[in-house]
Amino acid sequence: MMTAVEIGRQVASGRVRAQEIVRAALERAELTQVELNAFITIAHESALEQAEKIDERLAAGEDVGPLAGVPIVVKDNICTEGLRSTAASESLASFVPPYSATVVERLEQAGAVVVAKANLDEFGMGSSNENSAFGAVKNPWDTSRVPGGSSGGSAVAVATGVVPIALGTDTGGSVRQPGSFTGVIGFKPTYGRLSRYGVIAYASSLDQVGVLCRSAEDLALSMDVMAGHDPKDATSLAGVAPAFAKAVTGASDLTGVRVGLIEELTGEGNSAGVMAALELTCERLVQLGAELQQVSVPTARDGIPAYYLVAMAEASSNLARYDGMVYSSRTGEDRLGQADVMMKSRGSSLGPEVRRRILMGTYALSAGYYDAYYGKALKVRRLIAHEIERAFEEVDLLLTPTVPSVAYPLGEKVDDPLAMYLGDIDTCLANLVGIAAISVPAGFTAERLPCGVQFMAPALQDERLVGVTALLERHVGEKFAPLAPL
Numbered sequence: 001m002m003t004a005v006e007i008g009r010q011v012a013s014g015r016v017r018a019q020e021i022v023r024a025a026l027e028r029a030e031l032t033q034v035e036l037n038a039f040i041t042i043a044h045e046s047a048l049e050q051a052e053k054i055d056e057r058l059a060a061g062e063d064v065g066p067l068a069g070v071p072i073v074v075k076d077n078i079c080t081e082g083l084r085s086t087a088a089s090e091s092l093a094s095f096v097p098p099y100s101a102t103v104v105e106r107l108e109q110a111g112a113v114v115v116a117k118a119n120l121d122e123f124g125m126g127s128s129n130e131n132s133a134f135g136a137v138k139n140p141w142d143t144s145r146v147p148g149g150s151s152g153g154s155a156v157a158v159a160t161g162v163v164p165i166a167l168g169t170d171t172g173g174s175v176r177q178p179g180s181f182t183g184v185i186g187f188k189p190t191y192g193r194l195s196r197y198g199v200i201a202y203a204s205s206l207d208q209v210g211v212l213c214r215s216a217e218d219l220a221l222s223m224d225v226m227a228g229h230d231p232k233d234a235t236s237l238a239g240v241a242p243a244f245a246k247a248v249t250g251a252s253d254l255t256g257v258r259v260g261l262i263e264e265l266t267g268e269g270n271s272a273g274v275m276a277a278l279e280l281t282c283e284r285l286v287q288l289g290a291e292l293q294q295v296s297v298p299t300a301r302d303g304i305p306a307y308y309l310v311a312m313a314e315a316s317s318n319l320a321r322y323d324g325m326v327y328s329s330r331t332g333e334d335r336l337g338q339a340d341v342m343m344k345s346r347g348s349s350l351g352p353e354v355r356r357r358i359l360m361g362t363y364a365l366s367a368g369y370y371d372a373y374y375g376k377a378l379k380v381r382r383l384i385a386h387e388i389e390r391a392f393e394e395v396d397l398l399l400t401p402t403v404p405s406v407a408y409p410l411g412e413k414v415d416d417p418l419a420m421y422l423g424d425i426d427t428c429l430a431n432l433v434g435i436a437a438i439s440v441p442a443g444f445t446a447e448r449l450p451c452g453v454q455f456m457a458p459a460l461q462d463e464r465l466v467g468v469t470a471l472l473e474r475h476v477g478e479k480f481a482p483l484a485p486l
């Protein structure tokens with residue numbers, strides 16, 4: 001299976017045609033779909049059309065870009081012009097966006113071809129991909145288990161080698177956690193590093209587009225293509241983005257790099273397999289020259305309640321637009337009157353988890369409860385940010401498990417939302433603080449399930465994470481992110 005960098009080179013040099021690559025990816029997507037349900041839409045027509053255009057442009061001597069003919073998968077809450085984008089919600093089941101998200105536009109401008117839109121938890125709300133109006137996704141390493149979520153389809157597409165790069169979104173861990181559960185890299189950049197224009201909003205102060213892939217080089221290339229200010233997103237970072245490819249080629253070792261294990265997240269509550277994976281990574285880091293030490297983030301464990309309050313409050317506001325009036329599907333006859341039609345539409349076309357979150361978020365924001373819930377969550381958020389800032393005065397990178405467990409059986413946590421929420425204990429911190437974080441493959445557990453570990457970097461230092469990933473990848477070799485069986 002070629003990396004994106006290799007495909008781009010081969011296609012650009014004329015050794016292989018974009019159409020061949022794209023056709024193979026479409027076939028593989030169809031093959032996985034039967035077993036794993038990773039996709040909501042497989043874009044046969046538009047993908048082949050685009051590939052043909054790329055081949056024509058290359059034949060005419062044009063420079064198509066570094067991702068020439070590279071097939072990619074895009075999570076279905078990211079808008080793609082002319083291609084249905086549902087956010088895995090019944091309410092948007094027939095929504096075809098008239099424009100593409102900036103991240104998609106930039107990848108396409110560099111030659112990439114969208115071959116499929118990936119399944120997810122409805123609007124990104126979930127950790128197992130079971131909250132989808134289009135059915136659950138299965139984990140390719142063990143089809144009786146979840147692939148993680150909410151970017152489960154994107155992770156499976158990469159793990160099974162359908163594509164080398166998939167886009168996800170990460171509000172509280174949705175790129176990193178499925179990355180860990182399926183054995184691939186999952187990167188959440190700094191808040192604002194990638195444009196959110198065209199991304200269907202869940203919780204706007206936490207949402208960030210992220211990348212799932214199997215090599216540091218591919219991660220760097222896709223980031224170099226996508227990053228950079230976007231005037232269409234008011235929260236997009238100004239200034240020049242880091243040079244990600246340089247972080248890969250320039251990475252030599254970790255001599256003098258201080259890595260801090262967060263005390264509060266590396267003990268009790270983690271499975272034995274997760275702890276073993278963490279230890280293995282620690283050994284590798286030491287072999288690469290890093291200095292390991294413990295650091296304390298006393299409020300780390302309060303991240304979950306703070307995260308869920310903020311996320312639900314923002315979701316209740318963002319999702320008010322799906323009322324069956326301007327867009328989203330409409331239920332009930334017009335003669336019932338606007339209020340009834342809205343109520344019926346929202347009641348029938350939004351799934352149970354989404355409705356639960358809208359209700360809780362609305363409650364947390366309502367007069368009389370605001371200070372006790374939402375207001376308090378904001379204070380905890382600030383406190384955590386402060387403590388993490390302080391930790392970074394002692395160390396250069398922070399290290400934790402990505403998730404306290406490996407992939408669990410389908411159905412195990414669907415009826416216990418709190419148990420599901422607790423799985424985000426390690427990942428939600430980076431979203432609350434706005435810093436970059438990555439889940440890096442850390443081997444397999446005794447039951448042969450993949451397991452990742454998470455690194456976090458100080459404010460705006462995204463490229464350090466790409467650098468450390470490149471070093472670990474080189475150190476481990478071929479087996480760093482092996483293909484899942486199909």
Ligand code: GLN
Nearest residue numbers: 124126170171172173174
């Ligand atoms: N599992 C978390 C949630 O349900 C994170 C989801 C995400 O990052 N989109 O909110």
